[in-house]
Protein backbone atom coordinates (compact mmCIF):
# COMPACT_ATOMS: atom_id res chain seq x y z
CA UNK A 1 0.00 0.00 0.00
CA UNK A 2 1.36 3.38 -0.99
CA UNK A 3 1.72 5.62 1.99
CA UNK A 4 0.25 9.12 1.72
CA UNK A 5 2.71 11.92 2.42
CA UNK A 6 1.81 14.42 5.09
CA UNK A 7 3.62 17.71 5.75
CA UNK A 8 3.10 19.50 9.06
CA UNK A 9 4.30 23.10 9.33
CA UNK A 10 5.02 24.44 12.79
CA UNK A 11 6.06 27.94 13.70
CA UNK A 12 7.15 28.30 17.30
CA UNK A 13 5.49 31.46 18.63
CA UNK A 14 6.63 31.08 22.22
CA UNK A 15 6.88 28.39 24.87
CA UNK A 16 6.56 24.71 23.97
CA UNK A 17 2.89 24.29 23.11
CA UNK A 18 3.13 24.84 19.35
CA UNK A 19 5.88 22.29 18.89
CA UNK A 20 4.46 20.14 21.70
CA UNK A 21 1.21 19.61 19.82
CA UNK A 22 2.81 19.29 16.35
CA UNK A 23 5.44 16.82 17.49
CA UNK A 24 2.92 14.68 19.32
CA UNK A 25 0.63 14.67 16.28
CA UNK A 26 3.52 13.85 13.92
CA UNK A 27 4.74 11.00 16.13
CA UNK A 28 1.30 9.49 16.45
CA UNK A 29 0.49 9.69 12.75
CA UNK A 30 3.80 8.06 11.81
CA UNK A 31 3.43 5.32 14.42
CA UNK A 32 -0.22 4.44 13.98
CA UNK A 33 -1.26 5.30 10.42
CA UNK A 34 -0.05 4.34 6.95
CA UNK A 35 1.41 7.79 6.30
CA UNK A 36 4.85 9.31 5.80
CA UNK A 37 5.18 12.35 7.98
CA UNK A 38 7.50 15.31 7.50
CA UNK A 39 7.56 18.00 10.17
CA UNK A 40 8.81 21.46 9.27
CA UNK A 41 9.75 23.45 12.36
CA UNK A 42 11.35 26.88 12.51
CA UNK A 43 12.93 26.46 15.96
CA UNK A 44 14.66 23.18 16.52
CA UNK A 45 15.78 24.21 20.02
CA UNK A 46 12.16 24.09 21.16
CA UNK A 47 11.85 20.53 19.86
CA UNK A 48 15.11 19.58 21.56
CA UNK A 49 13.70 20.79 24.86
CA UNK A 50 10.78 18.34 24.74
CA UNK A 51 12.63 15.63 22.75
CA UNK A 52 16.30 15.58 23.79
CA UNK A 53 17.41 13.17 21.00
CA UNK A 54 16.86 16.02 18.54
CA UNK A 55 20.06 17.01 16.78
CA UNK A 56 20.58 20.62 15.80
CA UNK A 57 20.79 19.83 12.08
CA UNK A 58 18.66 20.75 9.08
CA UNK A 59 17.21 17.30 8.41
CA UNK A 60 16.88 14.14 10.49
CA UNK A 61 14.62 11.17 11.21
CA UNK A 62 13.19 10.91 14.70
CA UNK A 63 10.50 8.38 15.67
CA UNK A 64 9.83 7.63 11.95
CA UNK A 65 9.16 11.32 11.35
CA UNK A 66 11.32 13.31 8.94
CA UNK A 67 12.11 16.49 10.83
CA UNK A 68 13.26 19.45 8.71
CA UNK A 69 14.24 22.94 9.70
CA UNK A 70 11.89 25.51 8.24
CA UNK A 71 14.25 28.37 7.47
CA UNK A 72 13.66 31.59 5.57
CA UNK A 73 15.33 30.16 2.47
CA UNK A 74 12.81 27.40 1.99
CA UNK A 75 14.12 24.99 -0.71
CA UNK A 76 12.21 25.70 -3.95
CA UNK A 77 12.43 22.06 -5.05
CA UNK A 78 10.34 20.70 -2.13
CA UNK A 79 7.31 18.85 -3.50
CA UNK A 80 4.03 19.44 -1.66
CA UNK A 81 2.62 16.48 0.22
CA UNK A 82 -0.79 14.84 -0.24
CA UNK A 83 -1.89 16.37 3.03
CA UNK A 84 -0.59 19.74 4.19
CA UNK A 85 -1.22 20.87 7.76
CA UNK A 86 -0.40 24.40 8.74
CA UNK A 87 -0.51 24.48 12.51
CA UNK A 88 -2.11 27.40 14.29
CA UNK A 89 -2.51 29.56 11.19
CA UNK A 90 1.18 29.75 10.32
CA UNK A 91 1.85 30.93 6.75
CA UNK A 92 3.16 28.36 4.29
CA UNK A 93 6.35 29.20 2.35
CA UNK A 94 5.51 30.98 -0.92
CA UNK A 95 7.40 28.53 -3.12
CA UNK A 96 5.61 25.62 -1.47
CA UNK A 97 2.26 27.32 -1.99
CA UNK A 98 3.09 27.94 -5.65
CA UNK A 99 3.99 24.26 -6.08
CA UNK A 100 0.68 23.27 -4.44
CA UNK A 101 -1.15 25.38 -7.01
CA UNK A 102 0.23 23.45 -9.97
CA UNK A 103 0.06 20.01 -8.38
CA UNK A 104 -1.85 17.56 -10.61
CA UNK A 105 -3.55 15.88 -7.65
CA UNK A 106 -4.39 18.75 -5.29
CA UNK A 107 -3.19 18.48 -1.68
CA UNK A 108 -5.69 18.38 1.15
CA UNK A 109 -4.85 21.64 2.93
CA UNK A 110 -5.75 21.95 6.59
CA UNK A 111 -5.30 24.62 9.18
CA UNK A 112 -5.09 23.00 12.61
CA UNK A 113 -6.38 25.45 15.19
CA UNK A 114 -5.70 25.94 18.90
CA UNK A 115 -7.83 23.95 21.31
CA UNK A 116 -10.82 25.73 22.80
CA UNK A 117 -13.98 24.57 24.57
CA UNK A 118 -16.00 27.58 23.37
CA UNK A 119 -19.35 26.84 21.71
CA UNK A 120 -18.57 28.59 18.41
CA UNK A 121 -15.85 26.02 17.68
CA UNK A 122 -18.45 23.43 16.63
CA UNK A 123 -19.78 25.77 13.95
CA UNK A 124 -16.32 26.52 12.53
CA UNK A 125 -14.89 23.00 12.57
CA UNK A 126 -14.27 21.76 8.99
CA UNK A 127 -15.21 25.13 7.56
CA UNK A 128 -13.68 25.89 4.16
CA UNK A 129 -11.86 29.08 3.39
CA UNK A 130 -10.59 30.18 -0.01
CA UNK A 131 -7.00 31.38 0.03
CA UNK A 132 -7.15 34.88 -1.54
CA UNK A 133 -4.13 34.85 -3.85
CA UNK A 134 -4.17 31.22 -5.00
CA UNK A 135 -7.89 30.42 -4.99
CA UNK A 136 -7.14 27.11 -3.26
CA UNK A 137 -9.39 25.91 -0.44
CA UNK A 138 -8.20 25.08 3.01
CA UNK A 139 -10.20 23.48 5.78
CA UNK A 140 -10.20 24.67 9.37
CA UNK A 141 -9.80 21.78 11.76
CA UNK A 142 -10.72 22.59 15.35
CA UNK A 143 -9.76 20.30 18.21
CA UNK A 144 -12.31 20.27 21.00
CA UNK A 145 -14.23 18.44 23.66
CA UNK A 146 -17.49 17.62 21.90
CA UNK A 147 -18.63 15.26 19.15
CA UNK A 148 -18.92 18.05 16.61
CA UNK A 149 -15.26 19.04 16.98
CA UNK A 150 -12.00 17.39 15.94
CA UNK A 151 -11.39 15.88 19.41
CA UNK A 152 -8.05 15.90 21.20
CA UNK A 153 -4.83 13.93 20.74
CA UNK A 154 -4.90 10.45 22.27
CA UNK A 155 -2.60 7.66 21.17
CA UNK A 156 -4.25 4.27 20.70
CA UNK A 157 -2.63 2.62 23.71
CA UNK A 158 -2.31 5.70 25.92
CA UNK A 159 -4.91 4.75 28.50
CA UNK A 160 -3.65 1.17 28.73
CA UNK A 161 -0.10 2.37 29.34
CA UNK A 162 -1.28 4.86 31.90
CA UNK A 163 -3.30 2.26 33.79
CA UNK A 164 -0.35 -0.16 33.82
CA UNK A 165 1.98 2.55 35.16
CA UNK A 166 -0.44 3.82 37.76
CA UNK A 167 -1.16 0.29 38.95
CA UNK A 168 2.49 -0.60 39.45
CA UNK A 169 4.40 1.26 42.18
CA UNK A 170 7.69 -0.33 41.17
CA UNK A 171 7.39 1.31 37.75
CA UNK A 172 6.77 4.66 39.42
CA UNK A 173 9.72 4.22 41.79
CA UNK A 174 11.96 3.25 38.87
CA UNK A 175 10.82 6.36 36.99
CA UNK A 176 11.74 8.71 39.85
CA UNK A 177 15.04 6.92 40.48
CA UNK A 178 15.99 7.22 36.85
CA UNK A 179 15.38 10.98 37.13
CA UNK A 180 17.69 11.04 40.15
CA UNK A 181 14.71 11.66 42.44
CA UNK A 182 15.07 8.88 45.02
CA UNK A 183 13.85 11.39 47.57
CA UNK A 184 10.39 11.16 45.99
CA UNK A 185 10.34 7.40 46.60
CA UNK A 186 11.08 7.97 50.26
CA UNK A 187 7.95 10.06 50.82
CA UNK A 188 5.42 8.85 53.38
CA UNK A 189 2.12 7.31 52.30
CA UNK A 190 0.10 10.36 53.23
CA UNK A 191 2.30 12.79 51.27
CA UNK A 192 0.50 14.70 48.56
CA UNK A 193 2.73 14.55 45.48
CA UNK A 194 2.27 17.53 43.17
CA UNK A 195 3.76 18.64 39.85
CA UNK A 196 3.78 22.37 39.21
CA UNK A 197 4.01 23.63 35.62
CA UNK A 198 2.68 27.15 35.14
CA UNK A 199 3.48 30.61 33.81
CA UNK A 200 4.67 33.36 36.16
CA UNK A 201 1.89 33.59 38.74
CA UNK A 202 1.58 35.68 41.90
CA UNK A 203 -0.98 33.19 43.26
CA UNK A 204 1.86 30.79 43.96
CA UNK A 205 2.67 32.75 47.15
CA UNK A 206 -0.62 31.81 48.80
CA UNK A 207 -0.35 28.22 47.60
CA UNK A 208 3.12 27.77 49.05
CA UNK A 209 2.07 29.42 52.29
CA UNK A 210 -0.91 27.07 52.65
CA UNK A 211 1.10 23.96 51.87
CA UNK A 212 3.78 24.95 54.40
CA UNK A 213 1.13 24.81 57.09
CA UNK A 214 -0.54 21.64 55.84
CA UNK A 215 -1.34 18.91 58.40
CA UNK A 216 0.01 16.27 56.00
CA UNK A 217 3.23 16.53 53.98
CA UNK A 218 3.20 18.05 50.49
CA UNK A 219 5.97 17.33 48.00
CA UNK A 220 5.98 19.64 45.02
CA UNK A 221 8.04 18.89 41.91
CA UNK A 222 8.71 21.97 39.80
CA UNK A 223 10.00 21.38 36.26
CA UNK A 224 12.47 24.11 35.31
CA UNK A 225 10.56 27.05 33.83
CA UNK A 226 8.65 30.28 34.25
CA UNK A 227 6.93 29.54 37.56
CA UNK A 228 10.34 29.56 39.26
CA UNK A 229 10.47 33.30 38.56
CA UNK A 230 7.45 33.73 40.85
CA UNK A 231 8.50 31.06 43.31
CA UNK A 232 12.14 31.93 43.92
CA UNK A 233 11.64 35.43 45.41
CA UNK A 234 9.45 33.79 48.08
CA UNK A 235 12.25 31.52 49.24
CA UNK A 236 15.27 32.29 51.39
CA UNK A 237 17.48 30.86 48.69
CA UNK A 238 16.54 30.45 44.99
CA UNK A 239 15.74 26.90 43.98
CA UNK A 240 18.09 25.47 41.37
CA UNK A 241 17.44 22.38 39.27
CA UNK A 242 18.23 19.26 41.28
CA UNK A 243 17.82 21.05 44.60
CA UNK A 244 15.21 20.56 47.29
CA UNK A 245 14.00 22.87 50.05
CA UNK A 246 11.94 22.01 53.06
CA UNK A 247 9.62 24.69 54.43
CA UNK A 248 7.30 23.41 57.13
CA UNK A 249 5.20 20.58 55.71
CA UNK A 250 6.26 21.44 52.18
CA UNK A 251 9.19 19.98 50.26
CA UNK A 252 9.91 21.82 47.04
CA UNK A 253 12.09 20.09 44.46
CA UNK A 254 13.19 21.77 41.23
CA UNK A 255 13.48 19.09 38.57
CA UNK A 256 14.87 19.31 35.05
CA UNK A 257 12.54 19.80 32.10
CA UNK A 258 11.99 16.19 31.06
CA UNK A 259 11.13 14.65 27.68
CA UNK A 260 7.53 14.60 26.50
CA UNK A 261 7.29 10.88 27.30
CA UNK A 262 8.76 11.30 30.78
CA UNK A 263 6.42 14.20 31.41
CA UNK A 264 3.45 11.87 30.85
CA UNK A 265 4.88 9.56 33.49
CA UNK A 266 5.30 12.46 35.87
CA UNK A 267 1.64 13.45 35.41
CA UNK A 268 0.53 9.85 35.91
CA UNK A 269 2.59 9.43 39.08
CA UNK A 270 1.60 12.64 40.85
CA UNK A 271 -1.56 13.00 42.93
CA UNK A 272 -2.23 16.49 41.62
CA UNK A 273 -0.94 18.31 38.54
CA UNK A 274 -0.71 22.01 37.83
CA UNK A 275 -0.52 22.33 34.07
CA UNK A 276 -0.70 25.13 31.52
CA UNK A 277 -1.21 26.06 27.85
CA UNK A 278 -2.58 23.34 25.60
CA UNK A 279 -0.60 20.14 25.41
CA UNK A 280 0.19 19.61 29.12
CA UNK A 281 -3.45 20.53 29.82
CA UNK A 282 -4.60 17.69 27.55
CA UNK A 283 -2.09 15.20 28.95
CA UNK A 284 -3.20 15.97 32.51
CA UNK A 285 -6.76 15.07 31.55
CA UNK A 286 -5.56 11.69 30.30
CA UNK A 287 -3.68 11.23 33.58
CA UNK A 288 -7.10 11.15 35.27
CA UNK A 289 -5.73 12.93 38.33
CA UNK A 290 -6.91 16.18 39.91
CA UNK A 291 -5.50 19.13 37.99
CA UNK A 292 -5.38 22.92 38.03
CA UNK A 293 -4.99 24.67 34.67
CA UNK A 294 -3.06 27.89 34.10
CA UNK A 295 -4.43 29.01 30.76
CA UNK A 296 -2.25 30.95 28.29
CA UNK A 297 -2.99 34.61 29.11
CA UNK A 298 -4.55 36.68 26.35
CA UNK A 299 -5.33 40.36 25.79
CA UNK A 300 -8.33 41.83 27.58
CA UNK A 301 -8.60 38.71 29.73
CA UNK A 302 -10.12 36.76 26.86
CA UNK A 303 -8.52 33.66 28.33
CA UNK A 304 -11.05 33.80 31.18
CA UNK A 305 -13.83 33.27 28.63
CA UNK A 306 -11.98 30.20 27.39
CA UNK A 307 -11.31 28.99 30.92
CA UNK A 308 -14.99 29.23 31.84
CA UNK A 309 -16.02 27.54 28.59
CA UNK A 310 -13.86 24.57 29.54
CA UNK A 311 -15.09 24.55 33.14
CA UNK A 312 -18.68 24.39 31.90
CA UNK A 313 -17.92 21.10 30.12
CA UNK A 314 -15.53 19.75 32.71
CA UNK A 315 -17.83 20.29 35.66
CA UNK A 316 -21.18 19.72 33.95
CA UNK A 317 -21.77 16.40 35.69
CA UNK A 318 -20.09 17.32 38.98
CA UNK A 319 -21.91 17.82 42.27
CA UNK A 320 -22.50 21.52 43.07
CA UNK A 321 -20.07 21.76 46.04
CA UNK A 322 -17.11 20.45 44.06
CA UNK A 323 -18.21 22.43 41.04
CA UNK A 324 -18.00 25.75 42.84
CA UNK A 325 -14.85 24.78 44.77
CA UNK A 326 -12.92 23.86 41.62
CA UNK A 327 -14.26 26.74 39.65
CA UNK A 328 -13.15 29.19 42.37
CA UNK A 329 -9.71 27.62 42.71
CA UNK A 330 -9.08 27.67 38.95
CA UNK A 331 -10.35 31.22 38.52
CA UNK A 332 -8.32 32.66 41.37
CA UNK A 333 -5.21 30.73 40.26
CA UNK A 334 -5.59 32.35 36.84
CA UNK A 335 -6.17 35.80 38.30
CA UNK A 336 -3.08 35.64 40.49
CA UNK A 337 -5.11 35.99 43.70
CA UNK A 338 -5.11 34.28 47.09
CA UNK A 339 -6.00 30.62 46.62
CA UNK A 340 -5.65 29.49 50.28
CA UNK A 341 -9.33 29.27 51.12
CA UNK A 342 -10.27 27.66 47.81
CA UNK A 343 -7.47 25.13 48.15
CA UNK A 344 -8.74 24.12 51.60
CA UNK A 345 -12.27 23.69 50.26
CA UNK A 346 -11.06 21.52 47.37
CA UNK A 347 -8.91 19.47 49.70
CA UNK A 348 -11.94 18.67 51.86
CA UNK A 349 -13.55 17.27 48.72
CA UNK A 350 -10.44 15.31 47.69
CA UNK A 351 -12.07 11.89 47.10
CA UNK A 352 -14.82 13.51 45.01
CA UNK A 353 -12.18 15.49 43.10
CA UNK A 354 -10.32 12.28 42.32
CA UNK A 355 -13.49 10.57 41.13
CA UNK A 356 -14.40 13.56 39.00
CA UNK A 357 -10.98 13.44 37.28
CA UNK A 358 -11.46 9.78 36.49
CA UNK A 359 -14.97 10.12 35.16
CA UNK A 360 -14.00 13.11 33.01
CA UNK A 361 -11.17 11.08 31.48
CA UNK A 362 -13.56 8.21 30.82
CA UNK A 363 -16.09 10.53 29.23
CA UNK A 364 -13.40 12.09 27.01
CA UNK A 365 -12.17 8.70 25.90
CA UNK A 366 -15.55 7.99 24.29
CA UNK A 367 -14.81 10.73 21.77
CA UNK A 368 -12.88 10.07 18.56
CA UNK A 369 -9.34 11.38 18.92
CA UNK A 370 -7.84 14.17 16.82
CA UNK A 371 -5.43 12.05 14.73
CA UNK A 372 -8.08 9.52 13.75
CA UNK A 373 -10.45 12.33 12.80
CA UNK A 374 -7.76 14.02 10.72
CA UNK A 375 -6.87 10.76 9.03
CA UNK A 376 -10.50 9.82 8.28
CA UNK A 377 -11.19 13.29 6.94
CA UNK A 378 -8.24 13.13 4.54
CA UNK A 379 -9.05 9.57 3.43
CA UNK A 380 -12.57 10.68 2.59
CA UNK A 381 -11.28 13.67 0.66
CA UNK A 382 -8.86 11.47 -1.29
CA UNK A 383 -11.67 9.06 -2.27
CA UNK A 384 -13.93 11.92 -3.33
CA UNK A 385 -11.15 13.29 -5.57
CA UNK A 386 -10.04 9.91 -6.88
Ligand SMILES: Cc1cn([C@H]2C[C@H](O)[C@@H](COP(=O)(O)OP(=O)(O)O[C@H]3O[C@@H](C)[C@H](O)[C@@H](O)[C@H]3O)O2)c(=O)[nH]c1=O
Pocket residue numbers: 013014015016017018019020021049050051114197223256257258259260261263276277278279280281296
Ligand atom coordinates in the same frame (compact mmCIF):
# COMPACT_ATOMS: atom_id res chain seq x y z
C1 LIG B 1 7.02 20.67 32.05
C2 LIG B 1 7.30 19.87 30.81
C3 LIG B 1 6.54 20.02 29.68
N1 LIG B 1 6.81 19.29 28.57
C4 LIG B 1 6.02 19.48 27.34
C5 LIG B 1 4.55 19.14 27.42
C6 LIG B 1 4.01 19.97 26.28
O1 LIG B 1 4.17 19.26 25.06
C7 LIG B 1 4.90 21.21 26.27
C8 LIG B 1 4.25 22.40 26.94
O2 LIG B 1 3.23 22.89 26.13
P1 LIG B 1 1.89 23.45 26.73
O3 LIG B 1 1.46 22.61 27.82
O4 LIG B 1 0.93 23.64 25.61
O5 LIG B 1 2.26 24.86 27.39
P2 LIG B 1 3.09 26.11 26.83
O6 LIG B 1 2.76 27.24 27.68
O7 LIG B 1 4.51 25.76 26.77
O8 LIG B 1 2.54 26.36 25.39
C9 LIG B 1 1.66 27.40 25.03
O9 LIG B 1 2.24 27.97 23.92
C10 LIG B 1 1.55 29.05 23.41
C11 LIG B 1 2.30 29.62 22.26
C12 LIG B 1 0.18 28.66 23.00
O10 LIG B 1 -0.51 29.73 22.53
C13 LIG B 1 -0.50 28.09 24.18
O11 LIG B 1 -1.79 27.67 23.83
C14 LIG B 1 0.31 26.94 24.70
O12 LIG B 1 0.31 25.93 23.74
O13 LIG B 1 6.07 20.86 26.98
C15 LIG B 1 7.83 18.37 28.54
O14 LIG B 1 8.05 17.68 27.52
N2 LIG B 1 8.61 18.25 29.66
C16 LIG B 1 8.40 18.95 30.79
O15 LIG B 1 9.15 18.80 31.77
